[in-house]
Amino acid sequence: MAKSSLVPLTLCFIVLFQCCSAQLAQVISWHQEEGQKQTRSRQFGQCQLNRLNAVEPSRRIQSEAGVTEIWDENDEQFQCAGVIAIRHRIQQRGLVLPAYNNAPKLIYVAQGRGIHGAVIPGCPETFQSSQSQSQEQRPSSRDQHQKVRQIREGDILAVPAGVSDWIYNNGQSQLVLVAIVDTSNPANQLDENFRKFFLAGNPQQEIQGQSQSVRGESPRERKQNSGNIFSGFDDRTLAEAFNINPELARRMKNERDDRGIIVRVKGELDIVLPRQSREEEEHERREKDNGIEETFCTATLKQNIDEPSRADVFNPRAGRMTTIDSFNLPILRFLGLSAQKVVLYRNALMTPYWNINAHGIHYFNRGSGRVQVVDHRGQTVFDGENFVVVKRASEQGLECVSFKTNDQAQISQLAGRVSTIRAMPEEVLSNAFQISREDARRIKYNREEVSLFSPRTPSGPRD
Amino acid sequence: MAKSSLVPLTLCFIVLFQCCSAQLAQVISWHQEEGQKQTRSRQFGQCQLNRLNAVEPSRRIQSEAGVTEIWDENDEQFQCAGVIAIRHRIQQRGLVLPAYNNAPKLIYVAQGRGIHGAVIPGCPETFQSSQSQSQEQRPSSRDQHQKVRQIREGDILAVPAGVSDWIYNNGQSQLVLVAIVDTSNPANQLDENFRKFFLAGNPQQEIQGQSQSVRGESPRERKQNSGNIFSGFDDRTLAEAFNINPELARRMKNERDDRGIIVRVKGELDIVLPRQSREEEEHERREKDNGIEETFCTATLKQNIDEPSRADVFNPRAGRMTTIDSFNLPILRFLGLSAQKVVLYRNALMTPYWNINAHGIHYFNRGSGRVQVVDHRGQTVFDGENFVVVKRASEQGLECVSFKTNDQAQISQLAGRVSTIRAMPEEVLSNAFQISREDARRIKYNREEVSLFSPRTPSGPRD
């Protein structure tokens, strides 16, 4: 008889994975067919799944002003989904060094406040810094740069492939970011490896996965190879390209820098953001929601997923569900990614469902609960495309952010008012399940709620 | 000297493959390079072809009310094309259990009549069943469900990935369906395996291919693992999700069900379809042909390919050709599939052609004939993209349905009025073939017909 596999997302589970307030539980796993070779591709791999794991990070990198954890392609489960995950914990006045990836990235601001700068190639520098002393004659003395954004807890940030970005913690507490990089995205034409290119500093060695090591290289050689993207050029070429002296060119390579990925800013990063009332912000946001984007340069790159008012589904006895996809954040069309946040109140239940056209990678932010995933044979557990999932909160409730590998991810619900079962004729259900017409009616109509179900009968369902 | 390989599609050939009126002749084959590893991907495999086979099904599953045959990825030829094929022979009052696939499906109704129900997630229940006794107070007593469709011989049905469907034979004879599931479609993000998820019954074990078996599992264990998608959930979760009692939840798992894939309906499936005159149907169809689709929920999912009036090419001395693609069935845009039916009269010939942008999987429905496929070296035979094909009917004529892995599949014809040869200057042909200008003119202009050629000179072509 088929046995279900359960993942108890309780506090002890969190402790098990050595993080106090959250864990990345990617509910996928796989093993290989005998005599078959693994491929690195999500699309063509042999992702056969017979267990369900919440996953520990592959690597942990301590920097001057924060900690970075990476779940990468060295973990078979993430490799199978074709994504990698990164969590930055940035201290006050910490700056994540500017860098770009070979694949699109979706960031969830799990905690804190900060400033996000993303450089879109070819777009104008529309922001001016405060230190300009009205010396309009010399442009070099009044600093201009591309738009920067104030970010806060609950924001989803979209960063296309090849776009470099940096993040600075200007808040009063730690800034925690959870990001997914979709290495199997078509935008990544090179291969499935995660490659991060730093524009400054010297943190290359740690961030790249082991799979990137060159055969026959000794650890010492690898150490020597680390550096930012300028470190490979000779000083003279670099000096000529920037029209600077070779000494400054040499210093751009940051060869003796050991601050890591997250560096501490001397003093305070003096960047002035336009002040805006909350009403203006709301107004602007709604305009963007209409999908009015003038050019790629003015495209919105962030959207808040935590605000209760943005919920797509709300049930006062069960919870709320919010989706950020290319309908309300159009840039996601270019990334092929979206996000969904589910807040389940105590003992509430999310409808069983399957993903139609995406993988899901789930980050459990707060609370605890249970997740059940069933495959086509009713045994192994996985949250890949098409597999059936159900989530249930504990007494503490549950908060979960799901990243999806499609900008318009769709699910098919199994129970409730908008469900597959309800869409089928009673007679088909009665004959298919070999049950009476009355029982078929119960299966179709007993749950009138949509997506999120209240815990009507916690100890024993009604007869 | 180059030798051509021939596939005689005569009656004896049909007998060879143990089916009396039809056979699936997928005219592809392959072998592997020495020292090279096969990949499961159509796009990146090493599909080298040196023989031509009509293919026997990999598996045959006997159910309570019908038989299912599967040509799946265990067959190297189908694996190479990245599709699997299924044929259901459904007895009267047989119901194919509701299920969904991890990839898009295109069905050809080869024989009979039936009812097709496809559940599009999030769409309303717009059909009411007859047993409603105007008790508008209790919604549960008047059954509502999503649109169902009467289907008949010659219909092409489109079922997107992740959409569950069921089929019922309400006709007076056997209902025969031939379907292609495009497992290498981008919609299938998981892997190249065919996965069918049943919503009811207990037929999992048989339908899944051997490649799905978990290493080290004994046959007995596999038997135990079978079940529908509900069988993996514990009764309590299921009961709570549907707000039913645990006993009914347990019965939804159909653990002791041995009816297989196609079950016999008790009495008659009491589904009332709107009656429609043939004229209305024609009218509606033409409107749909204009491509006017309001939403995904109202999208047309079927189109008849057999009606002579729909033919794109008609030659009273040679036959007719009908294409169903995203121009006349827009939902196919989302599936990336199309179908073409060729009816060749006795001894007629289809123009030699090559596929520009699709694979072809051919189902020979009636009659017999010969198919010749030539590769780039003039020896091996295959009907993949770009390979040159010619079809010729025998004395009995020939009917063939071709499934194509592109919603706007294009061919390049070699002979006739719309051909590559005719598009080139005589002088180029004369110099390229080293023939006289008169001969070049003969090659260009002697066939004035388009696509389907009459058997002008069956015993010996004119001089």
Next chain:
Amino acid sequence: MAKSSLVPLTLCFIVLFQCCSAQLAQVISWHQEEGQKQTRSRQFGQCQLNRLNAVEPSRRIQSEAGVTEIWDENDEQFQCAGVIAIRHRIQQRGLVLPAYNNAPKLIYVAQGRGIHGAVIPGCPETFQSSQSQSQEQRPSSRDQHQKVRQIREGDILAVPAGVSDWIYNNGQSQLVLVAIVDTSNPANQLDENFRKFFLAGNPQQEIQGQSQSVRGESPRERKQNSGNIFSGFDDRTLAEAFNINPELARRMKNERDDRGIIVRVKGELDIVLPRQSREEEEHERREKDNGIEETFCTATLKQNIDEPSRADVFNPRAGRMTTIDSFNLPILRFLGLSAQKVVLYRNALMTPYWNINAHGIHYFNRGSGRVQVVDHRGQTVFDGENFVVVKRASEQGLECVSFKTNDQAQISQLAGRVSTIRAMPEEVLSNAFQISREDARRIKYNREEVSLFSPRTPSGPRD
């Protein structure tokens, strides 16, 4: 410490590769991970790069009226980029035999003049040849064919997958063509092998790569297998398809033809092209630039990349840069390819940049210079997506045509007025590089030029 790898593109380098005026320097290389199997796919291969090579052709084929060189998937570097490259050197009155590929092709006319005929399936024959003697009664005596195009040095020609084309040298000198075939393009559904299908002649054996050999075949068998696409059909079928006599059908197979790929035309190819003043041509071109394309049949297939007036970037002290992509040659949308030409004056420099969404394959046409490519660890060299590149001309200047595997390829520049460094706040640069605000300002503002930089300080950059 990181060492840069240099490719000196000087005259001696050219001699090394045995061609006097040009060489194909594809600046990629790779090696394999231990214990990992190579895949043939650009997207999912393990393209790890630790050296930079200018590449010799894999094969060289001598024909009656010219020479063909092929850089194909047998070269690991080209395999890694998922493309193959072909160079034809066509003598006067040489005709490249009509053929089609299983993947899209982009041709650069490096030298000379000629006529290009591409056959778009289903399009009408709109050109008439001169030998029509107003005999309107017999269509066969006045030859009609699809549009042909006069081509000249600097033209970029787009040929979609499955479209057959031929080229004739009607100029007074050698006609040299350099082409890229994108075998990993989605249009190539079959596999990653390059397959060329000749419609006439007998050159199959030479053009196909060794990877196409069938296991166990002896060289003698392979010889026997060669032929054009008609050679696999039996004479009777061919005769019936074209309604010609079997003797002529047999001659279409060109079994004893040993002229190779490029044949010499007897006399002169008598094709009359519409005469057009240069002004008309300009006018027509500008109209096409507006993107007004009526149908696929009238789509423009060529655009000149050499004309100085078409330059997108022009700096009288540095050079010019011209891009042909789907914005100015819309058919490239269907090919997913584009091209860029860079002309650098003596000692000038192209900005360091990285490719956002494409691979680059560079053909160095004239002059010499240096190319530096840096990877994410500042050591290995490659010009794949995301890797940082800088080009610098020698005293002779430099001309380079880059083919890109995206129809709207984007780069991110590192230095100059439109650069990533300039788009970031001074304070971020100052903290990231650990340099003073003044130095950060120098890095941002010292280069005011865009893309192409003049050699202000050839011997030593300014302090």
